Amino acid sequence: MEKIKTLADLKKIRDNVQAKIDLREKSEHPESMIQIKVAMATCGIAAGSKETMNYFLNHLEENGISAVVTQTGCMGYCFAEPTVEITKPGKDPLVFGHVNCEKAEEIIQKYLKHDELVEGIIPVNYETIGD
Amino acid sequence: MKDLASHIMDIAQNSVRAKASEIEIVIDENLTEDRLSITIRDNGCGMDEETLKRVRDPFFTSRTVRKVGLGIPLLQQNAERTGGKVNITSEKGEGTVIEAIFGYTHLDRPPLGDVAGTIGLLVMANPETVFRYSHSSPKGEFHFDTEEVKAILEGLPINTPEIIRGIEEMIRENEKEIKEI
Numbered sequence A: 001m002e003k004i005k006t007l008a009d010l011k012k013i014r015d016n017v018q019a020k021i022d023l024r025e026k027s028e029h030p031e032s033m034i035q036i037k038v039a040m041a042t043c044g045i046a047a048g049s050k051e052t053m054n055y056f057l058n059h060l061e062e063n064g065i066s067a068v069v070t071q072t073g074c075m076g077y078c079f080a081e082p083t084v085e086i087t088k089p090g091k092d093p094l095v096f097g098h099v100n101c102e103k104a105e106e107i108i109q110k111y112l113k114h115d116e117l118v119e120g121i122i123p124v125n126y127e128t129i130g131d
Numbered sequence B: 001m002k003d004l005a006s007h008i009m010d011i012a013q014n015s016v017r018a019k020a021s022e023i024e025i026v027i028d029e030n031l032t033e034d035r036l037s038i039t040i041r042d043n044g045c046g047m048d049e050e051t052l053k054r055v056r057d058p059f060f061t062s063r064t065v066r067k068v069g070l071g072i073p074l075l076q077q078n079a080e081r082t083g084g085k086v087n088i089t090s091e092k093g094e095g096t097v098i099e100a101i102f103g104y105t106h107l108d109r110p111p112l113g114d115v116a117g118t119i120g121l122l123v124m125a126n127p128e129t130v131f132r133y134s135h136s137s138p139k140g141e142f143h144f145d146t147e148e149v150k151a152i153l154e155g156l157p158i159n160t161p162e163i164i165r166g167i168e169e170m171i172r173e174n175e176k177e178i179k180e181i
Helices: A009-028 A042-049 A047-061 A103-115 B004-017 B049-054 B071-080 B114-127 B146-153 B161-178
Strands: A034-040 A067-072 A084-087 A094-096 B024-032 B035-042 B085-091 B095-103 B130-137 B140-145
Touching: A009 A103, A009 B049, A009 B146, A009 B161, A034 A042, A034 A047, A042 A047, A042 B004, A042 B024, A042 B071, A047 A067, A047 B114, A084 A103, B004 B024, B004 B035, B004 B071, B004 B095, B004 B114, B024 B114, B049 B085, B071 B085, B071 B095, B071 B130, B085 B114, B114 B130, B114 B161, B130 B146, B130 B161, B140 B146
Parallel strands: A034 A067, B024 B130
Antiparallel strands: A034 A084, A084 A094, B024 B035, B035 B095, B085 B095, B130 B140
């Protein structure tokens, strides 16, 4: 495929994905999707949360997982960065610590696909990340 | 921080938290003056004089989950050890401008890193925010504006993964031609 260098090249992508997006929107509602929040404050970024977020963004689709991936602030668990909060529809959020790319893959394969818990869950005492 | 792109991500996150609707990131490679400057300008809530005085203090933060705020102190430390500095101007209700100046050829200057990836993640997570990014070097200039991208998307969300990947590639390809570092 040709390299994307101009807005015109980007427009071509837009035209190609529009049909795909229409399909997606018809079959899914955001509230029924998995929510993945990657903590991206100073501590998270310094520990590699950018790579973690990119890993989720690039590997969910190939595993057939529909999820909304967003970023959030620091939860106060700076010792365990990168941290990721995952909320499956109808379930309480879980916070995973030390999520490098390897751990992210384990989370995808075990928790997201098969509901198996993996090591590294941080016990939390709040409902969701507000800050 | 291992690269300057991580600092950009970190400081831009402050702008997002300050509820900025427009965030401008400018990188200027000035080899004549042996200077690399990174400017992040936002129209967020800004800071009052008291906050501005304490913002370089690592033991000051506006967050409640922890007692340290290392974003600006780390940026300042990295800039100062290359013979540079960090300038901060802010006005309550108007916005904030942070300019970090680095010694271009100084051995301790971190590499620029993946700025395209940083911009991509920022746009992905904050699709409503207007991001403007400029990079200039003796080889040329590159400008990116999410308003221009939104205009060609004709209603398709800018944070669609395929579009974000396209934006990142567009920035990378253009930067290849002008980047000295």
